Amino acid sequence: MSAERVVVQCDVIIVGAGPAGSAAAAVLAEHGHRVIMIERQRFPRYRVGESLIPYCWFPLNRLGLIERIDAASCTIRKHSVQFVGLDGQQTTPFYFATHTKHDCARTWQVARSEFDQLLVDNATEKDAEVRFGINARGLLREGDTTVGVAGVDESGRPIEFRAPMTIDATGRDSFAINQQGWRIDDPQLRKIALWTYFKGGKRDAGIDEGATTVAYLPEKGWFWYIPLPDDTVSVGIVCEREYLYRELGLDPRAMFEREAKIQPWIHEHLRGAKQIGEFRVTGDYSYRSKYCASDGLVLAGDAFGFLDPVFSSGVFLALYTGVLAGDEVHAALTAGDVSAARFTEYGDKFRNAIEAMRRLVYAFYDTEFSFGTFLKAHPEFRSDLTDCLIGNVDKNLDPLFEAASEFASIPAALPHGGPLTQAVSGAEPR
Numbered sequence: 001m002s003a004e005r006v007v008v009q010c011d012v013i014i015v016g017a018g019p020a021g022s023a024a025a026a027v028l029a030e031h032g033h034r035v036i037m038i039e040r041q042r043f044p045r046y047r048v049g050e051s052l053i054p055y056c057w058f059p060l061n062r063l064g065l066i067e068r069i070d071a072a073s074c075t076i077r078k079h080s081v082q083f084v085g086l087d088g089q090q091t092t093p094f095y096f097a098t099h100t101k102h103d104c105a106r107t108w109q110v111a112r113s114e115f116d117q118l119l120v121d122n123a124t125e126k127d128a129e130v131r132f133g134i135n136a137r138g139l140l141r142e143g144d145t146t147v148g149v150a151g152v153d154e155s156g157r158p159i160e161f162r163a164p165m166t167i168d169a170t171g172r173d174s175f176a177i178n179q180q181g182w183r184i185d186d187p188q189l190r191k192i193a194l195w196t197y198f199k200g201g202k203r204d205a206g207i208d209e210g211a212t213t214v215a216y217l218p219e220k221g222w223f224w225y226i227p228l229p230d231d232t233v234s235v236g237i238v239c240e241r242e243y244l245y246r247e248l249g250l251d252p253r254a255m256f257e258r259e260a261k262i263q264p265w266i267h268e269h270l271r272g273a274k275q276i277g278e279f280r281v282t283g284d285y286s287y288r289s290k291y292c293a294s295d296g297l298v299l300a301g302d303a304f305g306f307l308d309p310v311f312s313s314g315v316f317l318a319l320y321t322g323v324l325a326g327d328e329v330h331a332a333l334t335a336g337d338v339s340a341a342r343f344t345e346y347g348d349k350f351r352n353a354i355e356a357m358r359r360l361v362y363a364f365y366d367t368e369f370s371f372g373t374f375l376k377a378h379p380e381f382r383s384d385l386t387d388c389l390i391g392n393v394d395k396n397l398d399p400l401f402e403a404a405s406e407f408a409s410i411p412a413a414l415p416h417g418g419p420l421t422q423a424v425s426g427a428e429p430r
């Protein structure tokens, strides 16, 4: 006998309670909508992605969270990012405050389990309903329009959430992308990441204590070194799969230790530190959805696209698009029009933001390119480059990348990622 099916009605169903989902939930609840956010895990739950960039300040301020994050025990201040050469030599850090006097210049490193909990609590306080332990299994459709989500709870009981608007914020699990076959990989960015945590890793003094360090490995691989609260550091490697697996039969710990010996700065900073928890691996992670929205459905955060983490843009893009999606969905509900076409500007802003970061990521991985050489030749672009690094993606960065293209192969913008409007669906087979 099948379990009894429960049907729940609301204005907006949000799938996934990461930064994108919680930001959208808080904004929509503030606008007065009945919001339900479902999350398949129980919180607090683990997430990688601990280093924020300065422009996270703006969506977090909109959510009313700056003071709370400043005071939270899960965060430490991050004032800069620094790069370390293959020889272990550190370059002058990019201090955000030399570029802007705005409060955003001191950003944060965060323990994501508690940071994400804080974002969920904020949504709940604003009257969004959050249900943990619900796994979304399928989109509910009426014709071409999404009218909600079918899920199951932890006991296997089916539940339908019916709503005029659905927001997919499922992160790299990419619920809607998988359902609709919308995933398109970024072919140049097929990297792999291997990471773990340490207690007692060396920290630099004073203002540099919370700096993110990017330390180079051969063949344009790199280490991240992210100081976290509680004397913990997050340390990871990003590189080509062939580079990491160049020796057969090594387990993740052995590969990590081999690379740590190659990079003198990392070796020195981990001397005497105690490794904790597991070694984690993920790969092939840069992709973008073919569409950002269809009738009744919009994608936010990693559920729309993911970019190599070298410039720590993921949480910023999740918060930025979570807030944006919240406002756009509110406007759609108010107008009584949830068609995909309403999300054209949303798609443009989202793609512009990702493209700014994507061009920077391509430059970083170009074997001919070095930021030092570029800035020596074009010191007038230091400010634009820093703007891109801090997440000021609304700025016109075309001149920066035109100049950078003398030194590196800068990609054209990807053509896909707009909404699936009637015009688009009429023009191609579905």
Ligand SMILES: Cc1cc2nc3c(=O)[nH]c(=O)nc-3n(C[C@H](O)[C@H](O)[C@H](O)COP(=O)(O)OP(=O)(O)OC[C@H]3O[C@@H](n4cnc5c(N)ncnc54)[C@H](O)[C@@H]3O)c2cc1C
Residues within 6 Å of the ligand: 015, 016, 017, 018, 019, 020, 021, 038, 039, 040, 041, 047, 048, 049, 050, 051, 052, 053, 134, 135, 136, 137, 169, 170, 171, 172, 173, 174, 175, 193, 236, 282, 285, 300, 301, 302, 303, 309, 312, 313, 314, 315, 316, 318
């Ligand atoms: C190796 C690596 C390093 C990174 N480093 C950084 C960094 O330093 N800085 C940074 O800003 N970003 C970093 N990122 C990116 C960052 O982790 C993400 O961009 C960010 O977490 C995206 O937030 P989100 O809300 O879109 O998704 P998520 O945080 O992934 O949240 C999605 C939520 O949806 C839930 N969910 C998924 N499927 C379902 C379902 N079917 N039903 C119900 N719930 C579901 C999940 O359980 C999850 O809680 C890194 C990523 C990787 C892979």
